[in-house]
Amino acid sequence: MFVPASPELRLDTGAAWLDLLATVGGAYGPEPVERLAGPKVLQRWLAHHRLTAEQAPTDADVANARELRETLRPLALAVLDGAPVPAAPLRALQRWLDADGPLRAVERDGRPAPAPPATPAVALARVARQALEHLGGPEAGHLHACAADDCRMAFLDPAGRRRWCAAERCGVRARVRAHRARARARD
Numbered sequence: 001m002f003v004p005a006s007p008e009l010r011l012d013t014g015a016a017w018l019d020l021l022a023t024v025g026g027a028y029g030p031e032p033v034e035r036l037a038g039p040k041v042l043q044r045w046l047a048h049h050r051l052t053a054e055q056a057p058t059d060a061d062v063a064n065a066r067e068l069r070e071t072l073r074p075l076a077l078a079v080l081d082g083a084p085v086p087a088a089p090l091r092a093l094q095r096w097l098d099a100d101g102p103l104r105a106v107e108r109d110g111r112p113a114p115a116p117p118a119t120p121a122v123a124l125a126r127v128a129r130q131a132l133e134h135l136g137g138p139e140a141g142h143l144h145a146c147a148a149d150d151c152r153m154a155f156l157d158p159a160g161r162r163r164w165c166a167a168e169r170c171g172v173r174a175r176v177r178a179h180r181a182r183a184r185a186r187d
Helices: 016-021 039-048 059-081 087-098 120-136 138-142 167-186
Strands: 105-108 111-114 143-145 154-156
Touching: 016 039, 016 059, 016 120, 016 154, 039 059, 039 120, 059 087, 059 120, 059 143, 087 120, 120 138, 138 143
Parallel strands: none
Antiparallel strands: 105 111, 143 154
């Protein structure tokens, strides 16, 4: 059960598919917060990732984005935990991959780039493709979960030095907790 929607999007995980997972705040806590509140929020999210579709998102597209998110979550957790990949989400992922047709190349800002997706469904298919490439490719070694007990957000860290999804969020909270514990131990 999700608590009411929050307008705050997390866009700092290092990849579009991980940012999609982050559209639920506190996903592993007792009261997850839905951040993908409607078509306008999905439009903003897609635009941030340069996946603005020729058609505007609808409520059905928001439902599809949430479904993709929850398809990707157990796959990411399996890779993070070194566990076997669950079969049902892997089969469900194929449906998203099938929705992505061949890419067309266009010129954007003087450089070659993929043509914009025709529909939000195609945009989400590209997110699914990125997830598959990261989960099954060399980027899987750069996938980490936040070290904060109450977070566990997945993020990419090619340098391998980060412990938290965001130092200004979970990192600060962890350092404050450690400081308070040391202060209590001295008393």
